Amino acid sequence: MNDLLFHHGTRETLKRQAQEGYAVVVPLAATEQHGPHLPVFTDSMIGEHIAFEACKKAAMSTKLLLAPTLVVGCSQHHLAYGGTLSFSSSTYLLMLKEIGESLVSGGFRKIIYLNAHGGNEPFMHQAAQDLAVQHDIWTASASYWSLSRSALMEIQAQEMGMVPGHAGGFETSLIASLAGHLIRSDTTDSPKHPQCSWINAGPPGSFVGKHSYLTGVDGYTDSALPADAAKGSMYLQAIIESTAHWLVQVGNWMNEGAEVTK
Numbered sequence: 001m002n003d004l005l006f007h008h009g010t011r012e013t014l015k016r017q018a019q020e021g022y023a024v025v026v027p028l029a030a031t032e033q034h035g036p037h038l039p040v041f042t043d044s045m046i047g048e049h050i051a052f053e054a055c056k057k058a059a060m061s062t063k064l065l066l067a068p069t070l071v072v073g074c075s076q077h078h079l080a081y082g083g084t085l086s087f088s089s090s091t092y093l094l095m096l097k098e099i100g101e102s103l104v105s106g107g108f109r110k111i112i113y114l115n116a117h118g119g120n121e122p123f124m125h126q127a128a129q130d131l132a133v134q135h136d137i138w139t140a141s142a143s144y145w146s147l148s149r150s151a152l153m154e155i156q157a158q159e160m161g162m163v164p165g166h167a168g169g170f171e172t173s174l175i176a177s178l179a180g181h182l183i184r185s186d187t188t189d190s191p192k193h194p195q196c197s198w199i200n201a202g203p204p205g206s207f208v209g210k211h212s213y214l215t216g217v218d219g220y221t222d223s224a225l226p227a228d229a230a231k232g233s234m235y236l237q238a239i240i241e242s243t244a245h246w247l248v249q250v251g252n253w254m255n256e257g258a259e260v261t262k
């Protein structure tokens with residue numbers, strides 16, 4: 001198997017892989033406040049782990065390369081809390097499109113955005129759509145929680161609180177599994193953390209927002225107290241399986257479609 005990492009390639013190997021029809025997976029994440037207890041790199045650590053493990057699995061069945069994780073995202077709604085690096089929504093959309101344009105310039109014709117931060121999601125889908133309108137290429141985009149929703153529900157991930165939520169029981173479980181030493185247990189939340197019942201509670205595709213409460217109360221959605229490292233690694237496993245499955249499926253569609261248009 002070729003090296004999975006785009007950034008381990010040379011211009012020569014990448015040019016050849018572009019001609020051979022490799023898809024490039026671009027992981028999107030964030031550097032933003034995650035409550036008083038989790039590191040600001042939470043989404044990047046989670047996203048990078050999922051992207052690497054899922055791509056490693058999928059690469060056994062479909063040709064793909066994994067690009068470096070874009071570790072700064074659109075996190076404007078977290079800036080007020082500190083500990084956040086962010087692009088505005090218009091800059092972020094443009095940045096994603098220009099990353100795609102760079103790949104197109106390098107000869108790649110299949111681009112897949114894989115996301116680990118909610119604030120990036122609408123711009124990721126828009127960038128994927130704009131690129132496929134402007135160039136004769138394939139694009140795809142998804143957030144890990146959408147790909148793994150049914151697998152996570154089957155293993156009762158909802159017992160942690162919101163899935164994925166923000167800095168609550170679910171994300172804290174994932175970090176407990178990946179880098180537990182970074183959790184500040186002296187500052188984890190009291191069990192009385194109030195929930196914002198309306199966050200993500202409407203029908204799929206709807207949005208309800210309130211100033212200062214876009215990510216829950218005090219910048220997190222639910223209590224971290226139920227978090228559990230063993231459950232976190234079980235959730236990660238389910239996410240990696242679902243994501244790898246989707247990458248193979250998308251890779252197959254892109255290959256079939258490439259043949260049809262010839």
Ligand SMILES: [Zn+2]
Pocket residue numbers: 034042043117165166167171
């Ligand atoms: Zn997060």
